[in-house]
Amino acid sequence: MKRSVRACLLVLCCGCVPVASATEIRTFKDTTEQLRYEQLVEELRCLVCQNQSLADSDADLARDLRDEVYQIIRSGKSDEEAVQFLVERYGDFVLYRPPVKPMTWLLWLGPFLALAGGLLFIRSRTRQHAATRSPELNAAERERLRQLEGDTRK
Numbered sequence: 001m002k003r004s005v006r007a008c009l010l011v012l013c014c015g016c017v018p019v020a021s022a023t024e025i026r027t028f029k030d031t032t033e034q035l036r037y038e039q040l041v042e043e044l045r046c047l048v049c050q051n052q053s054l055a056d057s058d059a060d061l062a063r064d065l066r067d068e069v070y071q072i073i074r075s076g077k078s079d080e081e082a083v084q085f086l087v088e089r090y091g092d093f094v095l096y097r098p099p100v101k102p103m104t105w106l107l108w109l110g111p112f113l114a115l116a117g118g119l120l121f122i123r124s125r126t127r128q129h130a131a132t133r134s135p136e137l138n139a140a141e142r143e144r145l146r147q148l149e150g151d152t153r154k
Contacts, residue, residue, distance in 0.1 A: 024063070026070055037073050040082055041066055045096050053096070065094075 028034040038055065044065065046057035054062050054069070065086065072082040083095070092098040100108050137145065 024066065028074075033073055036079055037070060040069050040073070040079055043096060044069070044083070044086060044094055047090055047094060 026034075026037070028037065041054040044054045046052045046054055046059055046062040046065075048059035048061050049057045052062075054065050068086070069082055072085060086094050092104065098104045098107065
C-alpha cells in the first residue's frame with residue numbers, strides 16, 4: 001500500500017501522468033504524398049481555433065478537415081484542388097494567406113493605410129507646433145537679451 005501511494009505521488013509530482021490522446025494514423029503511398037499532406041495541414045487555418053493550423057488544432061472540426069485533406073490527397077488530386085475545395089466550402093478564412101481581391105483589399109492595405117495615417121498625423125502635429133513657436137525677436141529685444149545675458153555672466 002505504501003509503495004503504491006509513494007509511486008502515485010512521485011508520478012503526480014513529476015508531471016509524468018500518462019495522458020490518453022487519440023493519435024491519427026494515416027498511411028500514404030509514398031513520402032511525397034505524406035509531405036504534401038503535412039504541408040497542406042500546416043498552411044490551412046483551423047476555423048474553430050483561428051490562431052492554429054489544422055495540424056496544431058485538436059478541435060473536432062480540424063480533425064474532420066484533416067480527414068478531408070487526407071481523402072483528397074489519397075484520391076490523387078493536386079494541392080490546389082484540395083485548397084480550392086476547402087475555400088469553396090469555408091471561404092478564404094481557411095487560408096493563412098488570403099488572395100488579393102476586392103473583398104480582402106482592406107486586409108492587405110489596412111496596415112499601410114494605418115501607417116500613412118499615423119505619419120500624416122505626426123506631420124500635422126509638428127507643423128502645428130512649429131506655427132505656435134514664439135515669433136522672432138526685433139532688434140531692441142535682441143539688444144535687451146544680450147544685456148541680460150551679459151549680467152548673468154558677471
